[in-house]
Amino acid sequence: EVQLVESGGGLVKPGESLGLSCTASGFTFTNAWMTWVRQAPGKGLEWVGRIKSKTDGGTTDYAAPVKGRFTISRDDSKNTLYLQMNSLKTEDTAVYYCAGSNYWGQGTLVTVSS
Amino acid sequence: QTVVTQEPSLTVSPGGTVTLTCASSTGAVTSDSYPNWFQQKPGQAPRTLIYSTSNKPSWTPARFSGSLLGGKAALTLSGVQPEDEADYYCLLSSGGARVFGGGTKLTVL
Numbered sequence: 512e513v514q515l516v517e518s519g520g521g522l523v524k525p526g527e528s529l530g531l532s533c534t535a536s537g538f539t540f541t542n543a544w545m546t547w548v549r550q551a552p553g554k555g556l557e558w559v560g561r562i563k564s565k566t567d568g569g570t571t572d573y574a575a576p577v578k579g580r581f582t583i584s585r586d587d588s589k590n591t592l593y594l595q596m597n598s599l600k601t602e603d604t605a606v607y608y609c610a611g612s613n614y615w616g617q618g619t620l621v622t623v624s625s
Numbered sequence: 626q627t628v629v630t631q632e633p634s635l636t637v638s639p640g641g642t643v644t645l646t647c648a649s650s651t652g653a654v655t656s657d658s659y660p661n662w663f664q665q666k667p668g669q670a671p672r673t674l675i676y677s678t679s680n681k682p683s684w685t686p687a688r689f690s691g692s693l694l695g696g697k698a699a700l701t702l703s704g705v706q707p708e709d710e711a712d713y714y715c716l717l718s719s720g721g722a723r724v725f726g727g728g729t730k731l732t733v734l
Binding site: 546548555556557558560561572574575608613614615616618 | 626663665670671672673676712714716721722723724725726727728
């Protein structure tokens with residue numbers, strides 16, 4: 512059974528940092544291009560960024576609103592995807608999903624509020 | 626930045642056929658845009674229905690199909706079921722990044 516399990520969400524203040532993790536099982540994580548997607552309360556989906564597989568270069572791409580503040584990385588030995596979020600803003604409040612190989616996790620809520 | 630446009634809402638009768646479309650502000654959508662379609666029901670995570678224009682994961686019912694239509698990506702539901710009522714999102718490639726459309730709320734009535 513394929514599982515993607517996000518963790519690390521919570522409440523932080525504007526300007527603070529937070530790191531999310533996504534642990535994968537049931538598929539070949541090493542070969543997967545992995546993506547972070549977020550959804551603000553009551554809003555649509557927003558693509559955050561992606562990391563390619565190491566065999567495809569392991570490079571990252573980001574959406575404009577998070578470029579320079581967010582960093583995506585992966586540890587293939589742990590089947591884990593990461594999202595490091597710095598200089599958080601109130602508009603970063605959302606459920607954050609990881610996705611890869613057409614599978615999605617259940618999401619983790621990040622709330623940025625003073 | 627690319628803007629991806631979908632119909633905000635559509636209504637279809639059970640057993641009917643409906644086509645959702647996905648347009649890009651940069652011009653015609655092609656297979657090089659790698660259109661993906663996702664379904665999301667209230668309180669649930671999204672799930673992938675279509676990837677790379679017309680390919681389906683194993684769990685996508687046969688009544689869903691993806692295509693290119695008149696310069697847009699299209700998702701067609703044939704023989705709509707009540708459980709197909711949901712929000713549908715398309716995703717297009719834009720350079721190295723990807724952009725979601727605003728979503729279509731499909732009502733089955």
